[in-house]
Amino acid sequence: MPIRHLALNVEPLRPATSTERQTLFRALINSAIGVGAFLLTCIGLHAVLPFPQIDGVSQKLRFFAAHKDEFDTLFIGSSRIYFQISPAIFDGVIRESGSPMRSFNFGIGGMHLPESAYVLEQVLNTKPRNLRWVFIELGELQTKWPHEAAGSRRALYWHDWRRTSLILRKVLGAGTHMVWLPNLKKVRDIILPRKSGLETRDLFIFHMAELEKNFANVATGSDILDYFSRRDINKDSAKYLGAAGDGYVPMTNKGMSANQTATYEHALALVMAQNGWRSISPYTMEACRQCAQKIRGIGAVPIFLITPSTTRFNVTHLDNARPPGVVMAFNDPRVYPNLYRSSVRLDEDHLTKEGAEEFTRIMAANFMHLVQAGEIK
Amino acid sequence: MSFVEFRFLWFFLIVFGVYWSMRENAARKIWLLFCSYIFYAAWNWKFTFLLLGSTTVDYIVGRMLARHKEHAWRRTWIIVSVCANLGVLGLFKYYNFFVSSASGFLAWLGLPASVSTLNIILPVGISFYTFHSMSYTIDVYRGRQRAISNFADLALFISFFPPLVAGPIVRAITFLPQLVSARKFADVDVRGAVLLFLSGFIKKACIADGVAPIADRYFAHPANFTPRSAWIGVLFYAIQIYCDFSGYTDMAIASARLLGYQLPNNFRFPYFAQNVSDFWRRWHISLSSWLRDYLYIPIGGNRGPRWFVYRNIMITMLLGGLWHGAAWTFVIWGALHGIALLVHREWTRLTDGLEWATRAMRWLAWPITVYAVCVAWIFFRAHDLSRAGTILKQFVLFRGGGSEHLHRWLLFVIVALAFVHWLNSRRWFAEPWRNWPAPVFAAAYGCTAALVLLFVPPSYTPFIYFQF
Numbered sequence: 058m059p060i061r062h063l064a065l066n067v068e069p070l071r072p073a074t075s076t077e078r079q080t081l082f083r084a085l086i087n088s089a090i091g092v093g094a095f096l097l098t099c100i101g102l103h104a105v106l107p108f109p110q111i112d113g114v115s116q117k118l119r120f121f122a123a124h125k126d127e128f129d130t131l132f133i134g135s136s137r138i139y140f141q142i143s144p145a146i147f148d149g150v151i152r153e154s155g156s157p158m159r160s161f162n163f164g165i166g167g168m169h170l171p172e173s174a175y176v177l178e179q180v181l182n183t184k185p186r187n188l189r190w191v192f193i194e195l196g197e198l199q200t201k202w203p204h205e206a207a208g209s210r211r212a213l214y215w216h217d218w219r220r221t222s223l224i225l226r227k228v229l230g231a232g233t234h235m236v237w238l239p240n241l242k243k244v245r246d247i248i249l250p251r252k253s254g255l256e257t258r259d260l261f262i263f264h265m266a267e268l269e270k271n272f273a274n275v276a277t278g279s280d281i282l283d284y285f286s287r288r289d290i291n292k293d294s295a296k297y298l299g300a301a302g303d304g305y306v307p308m309t310n311k312g313m314s315a316n317q318t319a320t321y322e323h324a325l326a327l328v329m330a331q332n333g334w335r336s337i338s339p340y341t342m343e344a345c346r347q348c349a350q351k352i353r354g355i356g357a358v359p360i361f362l363i364t365p366s367t368t369r370f371n372v373t374h375l376d377n378a379r380p381p382g383v384v385m386a387f388n389d390p391r392v393y394p395n396l397y398r399s400s401v402r403l404d405e406d407h408l409t410k411e412g413a414e415e416f417t418r419i420m421a422a423n424f425m426h427l428v429q430a431g432e433i434k
Numbered sequence: 435m436s437f438v439e440f441r442f443l444w445f446f447l448i449v450f451g452v453y454w455s456m457r458e459n460a461a462r463k464i465w466l467l468f469c470s471y472i473f474y475a476a477w478n479w480k481f482t483f484l485l486l487g488s489t490t491v492d493y494i495v496g497r498m499l500a501r502h503k504e505h506a507w508r509r510t511w512i513i514v515s516v517c518a519n520l521g522v523l524g525l526f527k528y529y530n531f532f533v534s535s536a537s538g539f540l541a542w543l544g545l546p547a548s549v550s551t552l553n554i555i556l557p558v559g560i561s562f563y564t565f566h567s568m569s570y571t572i573d574v575y576r577g578r579q580r581a582i583s584n585f586a587d588l589a590l591f592i593s594f595f596p597p598l599v600a601g602p603i604v605r606a607i608t609f610l611p612q613l614v615s616a617r618k619f620a621d622v623d624v625r626g627a628v629l630l631f632l633s634g635f636i637k638k639a640c641i642a643d644g645v646a647p648i649a650d651r652y653f654a655h656p657a658n659f660t661p662r663s664a665w666i667g668v669l670f671y672a673i674q675i676y677c678d679f680s681g682y683t684d685m686a687i688a689s690a691r692l693l694g695y696q697l698p699n700n701f702r703f704p705y706f707a708q709n710v711s712d713f714w715r716r717w718h719i720s721l722s723s724w725l726r727d728y729l730y731i732p733i734g735g736n737r738g739p740r741w742f743v744y745r746n747i748m749i750t751m752l753l754g755g756l757w758h759g760a761a762w763t764f765v766i767w768g769a770l771h772g773i774a775l776l777v778h779r780e781w782t783r784l785t786d787g788l789e790w791a792t793r794a795m796r797w798l799a800w801p802i803t804v805y806a807v808c809v810a811w812i813f814f815r816a817h818d819l820s821r822a823g824t825i826l827k828q829f830v831l832f833r834g835g836g837s838e839h840l841h842r843w844l845l846f847v848i849v850a851l852a853f854v855h856w857l858n859s860r861r862w863f864a865e866p867w868r869n870w871p872a873p874v875f876a877a878a879y880g881c882t883a884a885l886v887l888l889f890v891p892p893s894y895t896p897f898i899y900f901q902f
Contacts, residue, residue, distance in 0.1 A: 080620045081454065087876040094880025102884065208893025262441065269440040270892065278888035 102274050108179065109214045110283045113165045118179055120298040121161060125185035130160035132304075133177050134194025137364040137406060139164025141413040142192075142420070144303035150421035156428075162304035167206070169199040170344045171223055175215035181351050188357045190424075190433070193348055195361040195384065198341040200224050200260055207263065210276055216267040219347070227340040228260045307410040308403055318399045321367075325397060328367045329390060342380060349381035358433060360424075363388045365396040365416060367405040383433050385423060393419065435476040437685040438639045439894055445473065446689060453693055459616035463590050466693065473595040474559075481557040484522065489589045491518045492567045496588070499574045500581035508575060515571035519564045526556055531760030558900055559599030561757055565724055567592050570606035572728055579606050587613050594695070596686040600679070600899040602700040602720035609695070617694025625875060627691040629864055632883060634684025638897070639890040641851065642678035645670045646895060648840060653815055656825045658836040664828035666840045668808050669848050671815050676705065678898045679718070703859045705807075705852075708799040710774040713807060725754050744779075748772040763813045763822060770810040 108115060121128070130147070132138050144160040151158040163180065165173075173193065181188075202212050226232065229239035246257040270276070297306050313321060349359040359382035366388055390397040396419070401412030408416055427433045435442050449469045456462045475482050495515040502508055524532075530551040537549040570588065573579035582588050591609050652659055652667025659667065683700040690697045698720050707713035714722045726735075730750040736743050748769070755768015785791035812829060816822035827834040857863065867875060 077618060077620050083872065084619070084624060087872045090873050091876035091880040094877040095884050096880075098881045098884035099887075102888070210892045213892050266440050270887075273440075273884065273887045275887050275890050276892040281888075 099273050102277075103272070106274060106277050107280055107283075109210060109277055109280050111211055111214055114168070114176060114211075116298065117163055117165070117304055118176070118183075120304075121163065121180055121185075122183045125183045126187050128159050128161040128185065128303075129187045129189045130158055130192070131163055131180065131185075131188060131190070132160065132192045132194075132362075133163040133168075133173050133180070134192075134362070134364075135164060135168050135173070135196070136166040137164070137366060138162060138192075138194050138362070139166060139304075140306055140308045141364060141408050141416055143305045143307070143414055143417045145305070146414055146417040147421045150418055151425060154425050154429075156425075160303065162302075164194075164304065167211075169194075169196050170341060171198060171220040172215045174344050174348050175217065175220055177348055178351055181355055184355065188355060190360060191352045191357050192360045192362045192385075193345070195337070195345065195363050195380065196341075197337060198223065198227055198344050200228055200264075213267050213271055213276065216264065216271040218268065221264055221268040223340055223344055223347075224264050225261065227338065228257060228264065233339050233343040307413060308407060310410045312400055312409055313402060313404070317404070321399055321402060321405060324367050324405055325390060337380075346381045352382075358382070360385060360433065362386075362420070364406075365393060365408065367397070383427060385420065385427070387416065387420065395419075435473060436894060436897065437682065437689070438635060438890075445469075446692075450692060454619055457616075459613075462616065463586060463613060466595075467586055467590045467593065470590065470593040470595040470598060474593065474598060477558045477599075478555075484557055484560075485563060485593055486589070488519065488522060488564065488567050489585075489592045491515065492571050492592070493582075493585050493588050495571045496574050496581040497583075499571070512571060512575040516568065519568050523560060523564050525552075526554060526560055528756075528760045530554075535762075562601050562603060563592055563598060565603045565721075566597075566605075569603075569724065569728065570610075573605070573607055579610070582610060594690070596689040596693075596695075597697055600682045600686070600897050601718070602683055602686065602698050603724050604697055604720070605724070608698060612695050619694070622692060622694055624692065625868065625872075627688045628879060629867055630684050630691070631688035632879070632886065633858075633864070634681040634686075634688060636681075636886055637677040637684065638681030640886060642674045642681060643891045643895045644889070645674050645677075645847075648844060649674050649815070652840060653817065653821070653825075656816075656821055656828065656835070658838040659828070660835050660837065660839045661828040661832040662842075663838070663840040664825055664835065666844045666848070668812060668825065668829055670844070672705070672804075672808050672811050673848065673851055675811065675814070675898055676701075682897045682899060703855070705804060705855070706800070706859060707803050707807075708795075709778045709803055710771060710806060711778055713803060714771070714775075721754070721757070725750050725757075729753065744776050747775050747779075751775065758814070762819060763816055766819075766822075767810050767813040770806075770813065774806050774810070 108118060130144075132142050132144075139162065142162050142164065144162050147160050148158050163176070165176070168176065177191070177193065206212055222237075223233075225239075226237055229243045231237040231239045231243075243257050247261050297304060312318075345359075345361060352359040361380050361382055361384045363384065363386040367390070387393050387396060395401070396408065396412060396416055398412075401409050401415065403409055403412075424433070435445060449466070453462055453465055456465060471482050471485070474485060492515055495511050495518075498511045499508055502511065533549050533551055537547050540547045570579065570582075570591065574581045587610065590613065591604070591606060594604070594609070597604050649667055649671040652663060653671065656664065656667070680701040687697045687699070700718060700720050702716040702719065704713055704717035707716050730746055733749060734742060734746045736746075751768045751772030752765060753768070755764045755766070755771070758764045758767070781791075785795075809826070809830065812825045813822050816825060824834060867878070870878065
């Protein structure tokens with residue numbers, strides 16, 4: 058390259074010629090056509106693509122859709138539902154009091170709000186005609202995932218606008234109104250993050266990316282093949298889906314080791330010593346309200362369930378913002394000491410098979426009591 | 435921020451929109467400089483000071499070289515620049531490697547020494563921008579490039595975001611002249627650029643990230659797998675690294691082109707090379723030509739006796755291997771390529787004019803080249819020398835390994851990808867798009883992009899060359 062070309066460092070202002078303006082204008086129009094085609098294709102694909110193959114969720118959803126009119130009760134939530142509520146025992150207790158019932162356990166390991174709200178919506182979209190009661194596990198709206206799960210399809214498929222907007226409102230401290238503006242302090246944390254604000258920025262970027270990826274149907278190509286080949290990702294779970302389990306998987310009866318027991322007892326003692334009640338956030342309440350609205354939309358009754366767990370001892374509702382439905386709480390060891398014996402615990406959150414059966418019986422009895430008292434209609 | 439992330443799309447749209455809406459070239463350059471630093475700061479803002487420091491040193495050296503005509507002074511200043519650049523590279527990239535290697539060697543001699551390593555992270559793209567920067571001062575020293583007076587221009591050349599973190603390695607003499615006059619949007623081949631970007635995106639996000647889990651699975655525990663699986667694992671890695679790196683390069687070149695700048699080509703279907711020399715004229719061209727012009731030729735190049743030339747080749751390839759990473763596996767990778775180049779030279783010399791050799795090589799040259807390149811990839815990818823040895827035994831001798839195996843149908847995936855690659859080399863995919871009317875092209879491009887995303891994995895995998 059001749060050196061003389063490099064000598065210039067100051068350039069005269071070059072007015073845009075009409076040709077260049079035309080080129081830019083044409084480029085703008087063509088870009089709009091390209092973006093429009095992209096958006097329309099994404100929307101079209103979203104409409105025709107089958108429900109994504111999500112381990113555990115897809116199998117249960119397919120099974121439920123095929124047998125939707127056989128069930129009148131549904132339990133939905135995390136492993137605390139999945140491994141701890143036996144539909145067979147629940148139905149048995151209710152039948153003893155003269156009411157026929159068949160329930161389905163739609164618990165999935167690690168499925169908390171807002172994912173559970175999305176799955177619930179998919180379940181309700183199948184239009185189950187006989188569904189009367191829907192139990193939803195009540196826990197704080199989840200915004201963070203373990204690193205290994207954050208990049209999975211499991212973290213992606215439920216990121217629609219309704220769910221993502223609720224998470225973003227929580228992350229940005231924007232309140233629960235439909236029309237919202239982020240808290241300015243949080244905006245500063247995103248643009249100029251300090252150490253304390255890094256999490257806000259990371260969460261904002263993560264959830265925005267998941268929303269965009271979900272809109273653009275990222276990683277759904279394999280679903281087409283899976284759908285037509287009817288391939289089940291996890292065949293093992295299929296055996297829990299028939300009448301034998303109705304979605305329930307019992308845990309082992311082998312309890313905790315001596316060390317684990319000591320740690321558990323210590324944690325329980327600490328929890329028992331606490332008197333204050335920690336409130337559920339208004340964002341969780343909003344998610345519950347949305348769930349309840351959907352459930353009532355098909356003529357069923359929402360019931361919020363707090364499972365026996367020491368880590369959730371303080372979780373309760375706000376007095377001034379009650380959940381939109383009956384809350385059945387089992388998180389007080391003083392009220393349900395049998396569910397907190399170390400012999401029936403696997404850890405602070407989970408019960409053994411024996412403990413789960415006991416919990417199901419107590420919960421069914423409480424439920425019948427509330428129905429008979431007219432608190433649940 | 436990476437080219438395959440959605441946030442890059444938003445970032446680039448803002449950069450692109452504001453850039454072309456500005457009319458003054460100086461303002462455009464400042465805008466690009468600002469955006470390039472933002473792009474780099476997205477990884478770690480603290481390292482922007484390192485980038486700025488490197489630029490400042492080379493700017494001062496450039497000015498000093500322009501001021502002093504005496505050879506001794508000029509020599510002193512170029513040594514300052516080379517030492518500063520290589521010093522930073524050495525500190526961040528090689529210090530721990532050399533210290534721990536020296537400690538291991540002393541222990542082997544029976545002289546155990548207690549050494550302390552630095553707890554530092556490698557600044558992303560340091561190997562690339564150091565070479566960008568050094569090309570400037572060396573060319574000013576050689577008189578091939580005029581020392582630049584505008585600091586912002588030099589800063590933009592070194593930090594220009596498309597090639598900043600993983601190349602291609604840009605030289606001052608090819609980039610700085612492009613900063614002199616304002617780019618015209620009418621001169622931009624938008625269609626070619628967006629097609630190149632999509633092609634790079636498909637290579638990286640669909641193919642490289644798609645085959646990566648198979649290669650990762652094999653290379654994590656090679657001893658568990660059968661020799662056939664070793665072939666699948668190594669071939670999958672060969673596909674992954676090509677698609678990953680050339681995908682990045684395509685997207686970098688396309689992004690630069692959309693802003694009106696030309697970057698050098700970095701790949702020319704390297705797996706179709708007929709010998710290792712040919713491979714290096716097709717693989718990471720910007721690095722191989724940089725090493726040729728700034729290392730191989732200065733230490734003697736092809737001049738002098740044969741063994742002297744062979745020494746030069748080996749030095750260049752060993753340092754080329756070390757440039758990729760601070761580990762012995764990379765040094766061995768470079769050495770293997772050096773040996774392959776020597777073997778090829780000797781073969782060419784010995785069989786010159788022999789008809790049978792020419793006829794045999796017509797059929798054998800390509801498979802031998804691909805095989806040699808794949809053997810070298812084993813060292814490039816292996817976690818350590820012990821695992822590299824296991825893989826080598828499986829791949830070369832068909833011996834060793836366990837009973838676990840990768841699916842046989844993966845071989846068909848390799849054949850299918852090779853066929854698509856061959857079609858691409860014949861321009862089957864790019865050419866038809868060129869003739870469509872612009873609105874039809876735009877609509878088809880939008881639809882294709884939406885369809886491509888179906889086959890992208892849910893999580894983003896960093897580019898392999900980011901670690902270099």
